[in-house]
Amino acid sequence: MSGLSVQVAKMHSMITKRFKHEIQPWLDVNERIITRQNKSDSPNKGVPENPALQCLPQAIYKAHQRYIERFLQPSIQEHTQPVVLFIVQEGETNTVDQRMLEFHLFQNHGLSVIRMSLNHVFEHVTLNEETGALFVFEEGQKREVSIVYFRAGYAPTDYPDGDHGNQWKARERLERSRATKCPSLGYHLAGTKKVQQSVARPGVLERFFNMNDPLEQAMVQSMRQSFAGLYSLGEDATKEDLNVVKDIVLSGHEGNYVLKPQREGGGYNYYGHNLAKKLRENVDTSEDGINLDQTLAEFILMERLFPPSQDAILIRGGLVEGIGKTISELGCFGSILVSYDGARTFHNEYAGFLLRTKFNGVDEGGVASGFATLSSPYLC
16 A cells, blocks of 8 residues: 555645645644644644655665676676566456556666566466576566565465465465565565564563663663563463453453454454454363363454544545544554575665554454555644
8 A cells, every 4th residue: 555655645735735724623623632742843744745655666676786786797788677576466456556666666767567466477487496587478578587576475365276276386486586575485474463473472572682781671661562462372372371361251351352363454353242252162161271272373362452533534435434533553664675694784764654544443444445544644
């Protein structure tokens, strides 16, 4: 949603400036929830600029340059310019957002993009087993691939034929190549809730800091204050994890938690009574303790967040969906380019934002799945 978020921010910036006097009373109402100590006199009030369409293509271009330096110099003149391969879903519906990145890559950096599903990769992309070079065949032309950019491959539905299907074989071919992957396999796995839960364990974050340094110790304590509780339901479940399950099953405190699978997008979580029912069906409690059915291992139990609400008008498909209290989730894009062994960092920067807004009482939060809408922050 990086491309669409940029366009939404531009629209909101224009509206808040052009109709400033008309919407000021509405803005004043929402600003009252901000304490005077937190209000800023900065000239950057209003909707901030979203640089995602500059920063993300720039990062891909830097990775492309790095690929040329590593594998094609000094004979680049003898080669056709490598291309960026976008991995997309069959019947992709989010093409507008993806095309914005594609157009900026060509307009600002002269890079061509080829879009393919994993099925098409299996049929039209080859791997040089000796060099690791990846080649795509399109319209009778053979082009080397410098970057594989995954806009698909995150959900089980992207591999309908299972572990031995063409989609999985295509993914394996891509991963074995020397082309730079975005995200790399490690980052892909780091985005799963199971890894997030493991990183949140006591002592894990501390491994990456000098805990003998009072300043770094304070940094760790500050970061941990932003952590939500993440509890395992698998073989590695601790006593604390089991106590949380018992709290839900026996005490009925399911409203404080959400059950999440290892899935992307909205529509897969369990809340409230559905959460309690799911656990009771797969949990055995006795005097000896609590036993979890192995089917629960694919889920993570998470402490539920309750952000402050604001008045908003939500629009979908050009029509007003409703007016009322809403809650929002802000995420920041970041781009990082590192060496294959992680020893060197060539590029690392903030790359824009994504704000999703939904009505109070709506549990799920996916935009593509129809539960939330794209919005923009307004700096007061």
